[in-house]
Each structure stands twice: as structure tokens, then as C-alpha cells.
Amino acid sequence: MIWTKIKRVIKSGSISFIRNGSVSVASTLVMTVTLSVIASLLFVGALLQSTLEGIRSQVDINVYFESSVTEAQAQTLLLELKQRKDVASVSYTSSEQALENFRLRHEGNELIMGALDEVGENPLEASINIRAADPSSYQSIAEFIQQENVSGDIAQGVKKISYLENKTAIDTLSKIIDSSEKLGIIISLFFMIISILITFNTVRLAIYVSKDEIAVMRLVGASARYIKGPFVVIGILYGFLSSIITLVLFYPITYWLGPMTLNLGTGLNVFSYYLGNFIQIAFIVISFGIILGIISSWLAVKKYIKV
Amino acid sequence: MIHFDNVSKIYNDNTTALDNISLHIEENEFVSIVGQSGAGKTTLIKMILGEERPTYGAVFFEKTDIHTLKKQSLNDYRRRIGIVFQDFRLLAHKTVYENIAFAMEAAGRGEEEIAVDVPHVLELVDLGDKIWNFPHELSGGEKQRVAIARAIVNQPDLIIADEPTGNLDPINTHEIIQILKKINDLGTTVILTTHNKGVIDSLKKRVVTMEKGKIVRDDVHGKFIL
Numbered sequence: 001m002i003w004t005k006i007k008r009v010i011k012s013g014s015i016s017f018i019r020n021g022s023v024s025v026a027s028t029l030v031m032t033v034t035l036s037v038i039a040s041l042l043f044v045g046a047l048l049q050s051t052l053e054g055i056r057s058q059v060d061i062n063v064y065f066e067s068s069v070t071e072a073q074a075q076t077l078l079l080e081l082k083q084r085k086d087v088a089s090v091s092y093t094s095s096e097q098a099l100e101n102f103r104l105r106h107e108g109n110e111l112i113m114g115a116l117d118e119v120g121e122n123p124l125e126a127s128i129n130i131r132a133a134d135p136s137s138y139q140s141i142a143e144f145i146q147q148e149n150v151s152g153d154i155a156q157g158v159k160k161i162s163y164l165e166n167k168t169a170i171d172t173l174s175k176i177i178d179s180s181e182k183l184g185i186i187i188s189l190f191f192m193i194i195s196i197l198i199t200f201n202t203v204r205l206a207i208y209v210s211k212d213e214i215a216v217m218r219l220v221g222a223s224a225r226y227i228k229g230p231f232v233v234i235g236i237l238y239g240f241l242s243s244i245i246t247l248v249l250f251y252p253i254t255y256w257l258g259p260m261t262l263n264l265g266t267g268l269n270v271f272s273y274y275l276g277n278f279i280q281i282a283f284i285v286i287s288f289g290i291i292l293g294i295i296s297s298w299l300a301v302k303k304y305i306k307v
Numbered sequence: 308m309i310h311f312d313n314v315s316k317i318y319n320d321n322t323t324a325l326d327n328i329s330l331h332i333e334e335n336e337f338v339s340i341v342g343q344s345g346a347g348k349t350t351l352i353k354m355i356l357g358e359e360r361p362t363y364g365a366v367f368f369e370k371t372d373i374h375t376l377k378k379q380s381l382n383d384y385r386r387r388i389g390i391v392f393q394d395f396r397l398l399a400h401k402t403v404y405e406n407i408a409f410a411m412e413a414a415g416r417g418e419e420e421i422a423v424d425v426p427h428v429l430e431l432v433d434l435g436d437k438i439w440n441f442p443h444e445l446s447g448g449e450k451q452r453v454a455i456a457r458a459i460v461n462q463p464d465l466i467i468a469d470e471p472t473g474n475l476d477p478i479n480t481h482e483i484i485q486i487l488k489k490i491n492d493l494g495t496t497v498i499l500t501t502h503n504k505g506v507i508d509s510l511k512k513r514v515v516t517m518e519k520g521k522i523v524r525d526d527v528h529g530k531f532i533l
Contacts (some may be wrong), residue, residue, distance in 0.1 A: 001415065005420070008412055016400055020400060042413070067376075091493045153335035168414045210400075212396065213398050213399065213400075215396075216396045216397075216398065217398070217409070217413070218385075218415055219356060219385060219390055220380070220386075220390070220409065220457065221382050221383070221387065221388075221410075221413050221414060222387035222412075222413035223378075223379070223382050223408070223413070224378070226412075226413060226436075
């Protein structure tokens with residue numbers, strides 16, 4: 001009997017969806033706008049993330065050692081830093097390697113090369129380059145290195161930590177990144193709530209047309225669930241169809257915007273992002289559409305079912 | 308079958324719709340309720356359907372107080388009643404077949420039973436050729452016959468016809484009343500509310516007259532007297 005009821009509900013909902021063609025088209029289009037906003041937020045989020053990631057990756061700190069510090073001691077510190085969760089990457093450069101890099105970098109500059117030859121010995125220190133997962137972690141990483149008991153008193157062999165010189169700049173950048181992320185979330189939520197409310201009202205209006213019918217259904221003894229069922233099916237159809245339309249629409253849109261977003265310095269081509277993450281994006285958009293359709297219909301019918 | 312026990316209904320704005328009504332309707336009776344607009348006829352009907360709650364008193368269907376029924380029991384109870392309205396209240400986006408089938412589906416009937424009973428009941432109201440039409444393709448009289456077919460398809464114990472002829476011409480009015488009489492003759496209790504003097508006088512059945520929320524006359528073979 002339950003299976004028969006489910007079949008009837010699905011059939012009745014699907015038939016109503018087709019027979020109320022104009023209302024269905026209007027509701028589907030409004031929901032397409034909502035889902036487009038949601039999908040756009042996904043792309044804006046990815047662009048923001050990519051841009052901030054780019055900025056983050058350009059922030060690093062170097063730890064320079066006294067010449068008394070052996071490579072083995074530096075490697076021990078390197079290993080300890082690698083174990084920290086807030087450290088994204090870490091690399092050791094010996095003083096010889098630093099000199100070679102310096103020479104390569106200034107190969108054509110005779111003045112610098114002459115000065116280097118004049119000094120005679122290698123003036124560059126061995127160093128460790130650290131990139132943190134989050135710029136706000138540099139403070140604690142710097143403090144960790146400076147601790148007396150780290151890596152067998154290597155702290156005493158640390159000549160300087162570049163963070164301490166660039167602290168203000170890194171902290172400011174860190175705050176800007178944090179604020180950008182928070183602002184992004186707030187703006188996303190704002191648009192999401194607005195678009196959801198618009199969808200709720202559209203579905204409610206679509207069902208308002210049937211409010212007298214709902215009262216009659218109640219009076220012929222139909223249970224609340226049996227009345228709600230077909231409307232929920234209609235909501236699912238609104239959500240599913242509009243999510244498919246949204247996904248199709250975003251193919252040419254991202255194709256067109258892709259090169260532009262890359263040229264803006266975000267480091268992300270939205271078209272590549274769309275294709276590369278299509279399954280996840282499709283899953284989010286379709287499930288969001290269907291859930292929104294179900295909830296909107298359920299609440300709208302509930303309002304008229306009180307007889 | 309139905310018993311109103313000192314029922315009063317006072318709305319929030321202090322309007323008294325029913326004033327200490329006591330009424331008993333037996334099984335297989337055909338009872339007409341007459342009265343001017345605002346006399347309390349619709350409130351009385353809504354009480355029987357469980358749409359309105361009495362402020363004082365109780366309404367019984369057989370031995371059950373209708374207003375103590377839980378949701379599911381109320382649904383089951385409503386399936387024992389067939390309702391016909393003045394404005395037909397058919398489901399506009401469903402065909403004649405689907406309108407009647409819906410009432411059967413709501414009562415939990417199977418597909419095969421529906422496929423047999425719907426055409427049969429439409430033949431009874433002489434609408435066998437309109438089975439796939441939508442309500443907007445039917446005349447007023449035809450719509451009301453569909454409403455009656457929907458009301459009787461579950462073989463209810465009681466038919467409530469609330470001003471069923473209000474929107475119909477005399478010929479259709481006569482036909483609808485004849486169908487209701489036939490339903491009553493077959494053993495179903497009928498409660499009819501109407502303003503139509505000709506209908507009441509021709510029926511020669513029990514007439515309950517209401518005025519300002521009270522029952523002022525209750526005649527076994529009554530006439531339309533206001």
C-alpha cells in the first residue's frame with residue numbers, strides 16, 4: 001500500500017507540474033536565479049581562496065644561522081619545524097648554496113661580483129626558509145625557534161629571523177586576509193538568504209493558487225501527508241530542473257569568464273575550475289535545488305492544510 | 308446518528324453563530340436546514356465536518372464526540388461523509404475521473420477498484436461521456452453531478468449538501484434534488500441546506516428552520532416558512 005501511495009504521489013505531482021505549465025516555468029526560472037547565485041558564490045569563493053592563497057604563498061620567513069651552527073643542527077631544527085601543523089613547507093639552504101644562488105642571481109652585475117670577490121670569504125649565512133599554512137602563525141613559529149631548549153640550544157646560533165623585521169607588514173597582511181575571508185562569507189550568506197527567501201515566496205505563490213483545492217482534499221478525508229506529497233514532488237521537479245539549467249548555463253559563462261579571471265591575477269581559470277570540479281559543483285547545486293524545493297513546498301502547503 | 312448537545316458557537320468578535328442548539332438526526336433521514344443568511348446553517352455543517360469547534364456543548368457522530376478526534380481519526384471520520392458544495396469545489400487541474408479517483412485514493416482504495424467504480428458512479432449521475440473532461444469544460448449542472456459522484460463514491464454514511472442548487476437553473480436543480488432523493492432512498496442519510504422554497508416544498512421531508520443561531524422550527528414533513 002505504501003508503494004502504491006508513493007507511486008500515486010509521484011504521478012499526481014508530475015501531472016500537476018505539467019498541467020500548471022506557466023506556473024511551473026515561472027517557478028523554475030526563479031529557482032534557476034537562486035541556484036545561479038549559489039553557484040556564483042562557489043566560484044567567487046574559489047577565486048577569493050585562490051587569490052588569498054597566492055598572497056599567502058608570497059609571505060615567508062627566513063632563519064639565518066651563525067657560522068658556528070652545523071648543518072646537522074640546522075637539519076634537526078628543520079625536522080622539528082616539519083612536524084609542526086602550522087608549517088606548510090620548510091627548506092634548508094647552506095651558506096655555499098646561498099652564495100651560489102647569489103652569484104647566479106647577479107651574474108651580469110660586475111659591481112656586485114667585484115665586491116663579493118673583494119670580501120674574499122663567503123659572507124652569506126646558512127638559512128631555513130619557512131612558509132606557514134597561515135600567516136598569523138609566523139609569530140608562534142618565530143617564538144618556537146627562539147626557545148632556548150629547541151634543537152639542543154640552536155636558538156643561540158640563530159643570527160636573525162626575517163619575521164621580526166617584517167612583523168608589521170606580515171601581521172597587516174594576515175589581518176587583510178582574515179577580513180577578506182570573513183567578508184566573503186558574510187556577503188555569500190547575505191545573497192544566499194535573499195535568494196532563498198525569493199524562492200520560498202515564489203513556491204508559496206505557486207501553491208497559493210491551489211489553497212482552495214487543498215481545503216477540499218482535506219474535507220474528502222485525505223491525510224496531510226497525502227496532500228503534501230504531490231506538492232513536494234513538484235518542489236523536487238522545480239529544484240532538479242532549475243539546477244540542470246543552472247549547470248548548463250554556467251558552461252558558456254565560465255568559458256567566457258575563464259581567461260579574464262586568470263588575467264586578473266587570481267591564479268584561477270574559472271572554466272578549468274568548473275570542469276575540474278564538475279561533480280562536486282553539480283552535487284552541491286542539484287542537492288541544494290532539491291532540498292530548497294522540498295522545504296519551500298512543504299512549508300507552503302503546511303500553511304494551507306490546517307482545516 | 309448525529310446529535311447536537313446544547314451546542315453554542317461564539318466567535319472571537321462575540322458574534323453568536325449558534326445559540327444552545329440541540330438537534331438529533333436519525334440514520335437514513337433526509338433533513339433540510341433552512342434559514343436566512345447568517346442564521347447559522349453553515350456553522351452547523353462545519354461542526355459536523357469537524358472544521359469548527361463548539362464553544363459550549365458537544366457534537367456526536369454515532370457515539371463519538373467529533374471534536375475529540377485526533378487527526379488520523381478525523382480523516383477516517385471525514386471519509387464516512389460525502390460533501391457537496393454550492394460552488395462545486397472540484398479540483399480544477401484534475402479530470403472528472405481524477406477528481407473522483409482522488410476521493411477513493413484518499414480512502415485507501417486500490418487501483419482496480421478505482422478503475423471499476425469511477426466509471427460506474429459517473430454512469431449513475433449520467434456523466435459517462437465526460438469522464439476525461441476538466442471541470443472548466445463542464446456546465447454548472449454537470450459540475451454539481453461530478454461533485455455528487457465524488458461524494459457518493461466511497462459509499463458514505465452521510466451526505467451533506469450545502470446549498471447544492473444555489474448556482475443552478477431550475478432543470479438542473481430538479482435533477483440534483485432527484486439524485487439526492489435517490490441516494491437517500493438507497494439508505495444514506497442526507498443533510499441539505501438551501502434557500503430554495505420550491506425544493507423544500509416538493510421534498511415533503513423533515514425541515515429544520517434556523518434563525519439567529521437558534522432552531523425555531525423542526526417539522527417532520529415541513530415546508531419552507533421563514
